Amino acid sequence: MQDFPELVEGNEGKLGLNMFYHSLKLPFSFITVSSYAKQLIVENNPTAKVTIAHPGIDLNIFRPRKANSQNQKKRIMVILRGSRVKGDEVALEVLRNVNKKVPIHVVFVGGKSLVRHYSKTIGFDFEYSVFSNVSDEVLAKLYSSSDVFLHTSYAESFGLPPLEAMACGTPVVMTDNKGSRDYAIDGFNALISQPGDVKSLSDNLLKVIQDDKLRERMIENGLETAKKFTWAKTVENFEKALKEIN
Structure with a gap:
């Protein structure tokens, strides 16, 4: 089971939520x-009877890479999904706030039509680039080339992207979306705000951009955290649950 109420209601309505x-x-x-x-x-x-088998990270792919960007602006990576529960509009407001104080380049991962829609309805006053339908290899390179990964979901069953970013040596600013509590620790490997709290997210993003010692500490702790979430461990827990059922 990996669904959660906000996702189910958004996709299936009240009837689906009841089911x-x-x-x-x-x-x-349950697993x-x-x-x-x-x-x-x-x-x-x-x-x-409930067994937890966390999603895993392929550390051969999601690992720190050398950044090749010549852009002097701070690079903030955001994944856009187009649904309210993912907090797209919150992320965009945060980016606008931060760009007023520190010029940034935003790396959007998402559909180009979705980005165009937000550009027309919300408006971007920051520099940005868009990457769509990317492979895990490209995704890992984008994480590594970014100075911060911003994740603003209202709810997740686990929330894999922040953990992927940690594995790539990228500091994370995120919301407490409930599912990520198994790996995200405020002030240790991420800076965490309440969902929808634009001011707190903006402040935290600025902290990471401007405090090199904080960045280094978060990168180190994030890398150590990611090592604990391998697919081998996922399979081990899954197999253990199946054996106990039998």
Whole structure:
């Protein structure tokens, strides 16, 4: 189980959300992706057997790379998804705020039509580039070439991108989206704000951009964190759960 209420309701409406909660009450053994997802299950099914198998990182791909950018502006990477729960508009407002104080270059990963839509409806006063339909290899290079990764989701079942960024040696500014609590620690490997808190996110982004010692500490701690989330560990937990069921 890797869904969560905000995602289900956004995709399937109230009826789908009702079905989601009913499914959690079925007499199943569950394998899920995070402590938050486990909590959702147990709240609806207190006697359920639940095993956590976190998503993993391929550390052969998601690793620090040498940056080749000649741009002197700070590079902020953002993944745009086009749904409210992902907090796209929050991220864009944060970027506008920060650019007023420190000129930035934004690396958007997302559909070009979506970026054009936001450019027309919200307006960008910062320099940016767009990358669409990227492979994991390209994604890892984009993380590594960025000075900060900004992640503004309202909710996630786990939230893999910030962990991928950490594995690439990129500091993370993000929201407490619940699913990421299994790896994201405020002030240790990320700076974390409440969902929708534009001021706090803007302040945290500026801190990372302007404080080299903070950046270095977050990079080091992020790399150590990412090493704990391998696919081998995921498979081990998954196989353990299947053996216990049998």
